[in-house]
Amino acid sequence: MLFGRGKKNPVKMADKGVVEWKYATCGYCSTGCSIEVGLDQAGTPVASRGVGGADVNRGKLCLKGLFEHELFESAGRGKEPLMRNHYHENWQTTDWDTALDKVHDGIREVQEKYGRDSVAIISTGQMLTEEFYTLGKLTRGLIGTNNYDGNTTLCMSSAVSGYKRSFGSDGPPGCYEDFEHTDCLIAWGSNLPEQHPIIYWRLKEAMEKRDFPLIVVDPRVTMLAQNADMHLTITPGTDVVLQNALMHVILKEGLEDRDYIDANTNGIEELEAEVANYDPVTASKICGIDEDTIQNVARLFAKAGAAMQIWTMGINQSTHGSDGVVGINNLALITGNIGKPGGTSLSITGQCNAMGTREWSSCSGLPNYRLLENPQDREDVAKFWNVDPEFFPKKRGLYQTDIYPAIETGQIKGLWLIATNPMSSLPNTARVRKAMEKLEFCVVQDCYEDTESAQYAHIYLPAGTWAEKEGVMTNTERRVNVVKPVTRPHGNSKPDLWIFNQVAKRFNKEGKVTFPDAAPDIFLEMGELSKGRLADISGMTHEKIEHNRGIQWPYTDQQANRGEAPPKGGKRLYTEDATFRYPDGKAKLIPLPFIDNNEVPDEKFPFWLNTGRLIEHWHGRTKTGKLGNNNKYSPIPFIELNPDAAADLGIKSGEYVRLVSRRSDAIVMAQLTQRVAKNMIFLPFHFHDCANRLTLGLLDPHSRQPAYKQSAVRIERIKDQKAAAKLSMEMRKF
Numbered sequence: 001m002l003f004g005r006g007k008k009n010p011v012k013m014a015d016k017g018v019v020e021w022k023y024a025t026c027g028y029c030s031t032g033c034s035i036e037v038g039l040d041q042a043g044t045p046v047a048s049r050g051v052g053g054a055d056v057n058r059g060k061l062c063l064k065g066l067f068e069h070e071l072f073e074s075a076g077r078g079k080e081p082l083m084r085n086h087y088h089e090n091w092q093t094t095d096w097d098t099a100l101d102k103v104h105d106g107i108r109e110v111q112e113k114y115g116r117d118s119v120a121i122i123s124t125g126q127m128l129t130e131e132f133y134t135l136g137k138l139t140r141g142l143i144g145t146n147n148y149d150g151n152t153t154l155c156m157s158s159a160v161s162g163y164k165r166s167f168g169s170d171g172p173p174g175c176y177e178d179f180e181h182t183d184c185l186i187a188w189g190s191n192l193p194e195q196h197p198i199i200y201w202r203l204k205e206a207m208e209k210r211d212f213p214l215i216v217v218d219p220r221v222t223m224l225a226q227n228a229d230m231h232l233t234i235t236p237g238t239d240v241v242l243q244n245a246l247m248h249v250i251l252k253e254g255l256e257d258r259d260y261i262d263a264n265t266n267g268i269e270e271l272e273a274e275v276a277n278y279d280p281v282t283a284s285k286i287c288g289i290d291e292d293t294i295q296n297v298a299r300l301f302a303k304a305g306a307a308m309q310i311w312t313m314g315i316n317q318s319t320h321g322s323d324g325v326v327g328i329n330n331l332a333l334i335t336g337n338i339g340k341p342g343g344t345s346l347s348i349t350g351q352c353n354a355m356g357t358r359e360w361s362s363c364s365g366l367p368n369y370r371l372l373e374n375p376q377d378r379e380d381v382a383k384f385w386n387v388d389p390e391f392f393p394k395k396r397g398l399y400q401t402d403i404y405p406a407i408e409t410g411q412i413k414g415l416w417l418i419a420t421n422p423m424s425s426l427p428n429t430a431r432v433r434k435a436m437e438k439l440e441f442c443v444v445q446d447c448y449e450d451t452e453s454a455q456y457a458h459i460y461l462p463a464g465t466w467a468e469k470e471g472v473m474t475n476t477e478r479r480v481n482v483v484k485p486v487t488r489p490h491g492n493s494k495p496d497l498w499i500f501n502q503v504a505k506r507f508n509k510e511g512k513v514t515f516p517d518a519a520p521d522i523f524l525e526m527g528e529l530s531k532g533r534l535a536d537i538s539g540m541t542h543e544k545i546e547h548n549r550g551i552q553w554p555y556t557d558q559q560a561n562r563g564e565a566p567p568k569g570g571k572r573l574y575t576e577d578a579t580f581r582y583p584d585g586k587a588k589l590i591p592l593p594f595i596d597n598n599e600v601p602d603e604k605f606p607f608w609l610n611t612g613r614l615i616e617h618w619h620g621r622t623k624t625g626k627l628g629n630n631n632k633y634s635p636i637p638f639i640e641l642n643p644d645a646a647a648d649l650g651i652k653s654g655e656y657v658r659l660v661s662r663r664s665d666a667i668v669m670a671q672l673t674q675r676v677a678k679n680m681i682f683l684p685f686h687f688h689d690c691a692n693r694l695t696l697g698l699l700d701p702h703s704r705q706p707a708y709k710q711s712a713v714r715i716e717r718i719k720d721q722k723a724a725a726k727l728s729m730e731m732r733k734f
């Protein structure tokens with residue numbers, strides 16, 4: 001008998017012999033979970049667990065957080081600095097001093113030969129904020145190239161650009177607690193259960209307590225769509241049309257919030273004139289959502305007491321990425337849904353510290369949302385750092401996606417890559433490869449030495465990662481949380497902060513600029529520079545942050561001096577008393593004409609190629625590809641393919657197929673599922689030399705973010721399945 005033995009058999013956790021737990025913040029996604037790493041008697045990290053008292057995750061972790069302690073000693077970690085004269089040669093192990101001297105000399109040689117901006121520096125959303133700030137000071141204050149950007153151009157650039165256009169500044173205005181107050185939620189191109197599992201858990205808990213409609217806009221039946229009240233399977237790249245149609249209905253039926261519009265916005269007349277063109281019938285022909293559904297969603301959203309929108313890459317990664325964000329903000333503004341509990345437009349961020357880099361890295365400007373274009377901002381930062389304000393460029397340099405074409409044309413000759421792997425993550429990798437081969441000088445600084453990009457480097461700097469280092473990160477809801485070193489960096493690798501400080505010494509021979517060594521001291525310096533700014537963190541210290549398990553900005557020194565405890569959870573921007581960041585304090589309503597400029601399926605390439613993520617893997621899998629508990633769920637490249645499309649092509653479940661785009665081809669396994677429509681495939685981009693061989697990645701005109709989710713491919717049957725399996729294994733790499 002299977003049941004009814006009368007005896008309970010409780011789940012037993014294996015005893016890992018933990019003698020001490022150390023505090024950190026998860027280093028994968030931007031949810032910002034508080035995590036503790038358990039050390040055994042020998043000081044070896046052997047377990048991870050969620051922190052019960054943490055407001056964000058309340059003791060929970062997802063699959064990635066639960067095994068995060070395993071990555072410290074995982075395969076492929078860099079142990080020693082490496083160098084060589086040409087990327088064809090074998091690596092030679094070297095010592096840190098030699099490698100760092102070479103970094104300095106290599107950068108200066110290229111600059112002397114080809115000019116200051118001929119070296120590009122590309123950073124990331126996956127370091128600690130003190131590291132971003134230090135790299136920014138080094139780049140803007142000493143090295144002086146203007147071609148300094150981050151992988152956030154592949155990720156959050158459209159959100160940043162859209163927030164700036166609508167509100168006059170970047171900075172997501174909402175928080176997770178908004179789920180507990182909202183009466184209607186639209187999720188645009190965001191698959192929370194897989195990509196932000198703990199934010200999803202917060203949403204689900206709120207929905208269980210209080211019923212409110214969840215509307216998901218996504219061309220694919222994601223896990224979030226399965227749990228939605230309404231799923232709008234939009235035609236890829238046409239969200240702006242749906243947004244305009246929703247506003248058309250709201251304005252036509254008088255459902256807008258006129259008092260809010262009059263008091264807080266400019267531009268309603270222009271917006272009204274544009275959306276008049278998008279009646280639901282006309283719009284339905286473009287975006288694929290029928291007239292009735294458009295009307296129902298418009299009414300539900302506008303009539304809700306508080307209505308909220310979230311979005312992720314389905315919006316940002318499009319030629320209309322920035323416009324899609326402005327469209328979301330327009331909808332929120334005309335219904336008065338900004339800055340109130342449950343009424344917000346909340347960009348769900350990607351990488352663990354994508355927010356920290358936006359706030360502090362100086363990639364697109366100067367620290368704390370200061371602008372290179374603003375003389376006062378240049379003056380203030382130059383004085384604070386003790387550099388000549390004239391040394392700063394007067395406008396931002398190239399975006400990451402424009403840096404690569406500039407390598408092709410010879411405008412850029414040197415590249416320093418830090419915690420990003422463009423050979424795997426940029427679109428059309430054949431083109432990226434050619435650019436990498438052209439570089440006269442390339443430094444790769446990564447915690448793994450086996451990355452695709454390191455193959456083209458002249459110097460490899462092994463970096464520590466995550467909780468081998470100390471510093472803070474900011475999550476999706478502007479919460480600053482701290483990472484403490486739970487173990488020492490692997491081998492002879494060094495924290496990124498140490499590397500930047502050592503490089504800075506070499507560019508700072510006169511010692512004019514100060515570079516504190518310790519992260520808590522740098523944090524205090526940043527606090528000074530943040531006073532009176534949007535992201536004011538002057539009331540925080542590392543200790544206070546750990547004590548509170550994260551503090552949301554703004555939290556000022558005046559609040560701290562008055563003895564005010566940091567507020568819990570429900571901190572918002574643009575509330576009743578706060579104004580928008582345009583000089584007149586009003587937000588802008590911006591009309592969004594739609595131009596269809598994507599690569600779309602045709603006779604030769606009849607399928608939409610939609611690319612994205614899986615819960616168990618992280619980007620190029622440098623980390624999760626090595627961890628058994630993550631990798632075993634999906635160890636090989638595959639596509640989701642509709643069974644009817646498979647039947648038409650004579651493809652069986654589990655067979656290998658060849659995908660062909662106008663750029664290149666790739667071999668993947670076919671998994672048959674109704675998640676995708678008959679004219680679409682979904683390909684996770686985690687696998688080596690696969691998805692981005694195929695993508696076109698047209699750029700958004702405002703944010704320069706690539707349209708990773710809209711390319712066209714055809715599918716070919718493969719006769720020799722054995723050979724295909726072998727080729728596909730090669731693409732697995734790890």
Ligand SMILES: Nc1nc2c(c(=O)[nH]1)N[C@H]1C(S)=C(S)[C@@H](COP(=O)(O)OP(=O)(O)OC[C@H]3O[C@@H](n4cnc5c(=O)[nH]c(N)nc54)[C@H](O)[C@@H]3O)O[C@H]1N2
Binds near residue numbers: 313314
């Ligand atoms: N497990 C895991 N979690 C992660 C990451 C990871 O690699 N692994 N990465 C992190 C990072 S950096 C990011 S940026 C986030 C990304 O998080 P998400 O954006 O949620 O993830 P994606 O799978 O890239 O894309 C989301 C959805 O966009 C939909 N989509 C495609 N085209 C369109 C369109 O035209 N319109 C609309 N409305 N939707 C469309 C796709 O079908 C997909 O379901 O995840 C973060 N979290």
Ligand SMILES: Nc1nc2c(c(=O)[nH]1)N[C@H]1C(S)=C(S)[C@@H](COP(=O)(O)OP(=O)(O)OC[C@H]3O[C@@H](n4cnc5c(=O)[nH]c(N)nc54)[C@H](O)[C@@H]3O)O[C@H]1N2
Binds near residue numbers: 351
């Ligand atoms: N087709 C397709 N392509 C995409 C996307 C998509 O949806 N579809 N999404 C895009 C998005 S949103 C993003 S964010 C990008 C991500 O693109 P990448 O930035 O290339 O992604 P990762 O693989 O996370 O690369 C991070 C690198 O940093 C290293 N690293 C991790 N931690 C540290 C550290 O502490 N220090 C140092 N020095 N190195 C570290 C890792 O080993 C890894 O090599 O991909 C983009 N590319």
Ligand code: SF4
Binds near residue numbers: 030031064066
């Ligand atoms: S939800 Fe994100 S931050 Fe939380 S444990 Fe998972 S990967 Fe880490």
Ligand SMILES: [Mo]
Binds near residue numbers: 154156350351
């Ligand atoms: Mo991202």
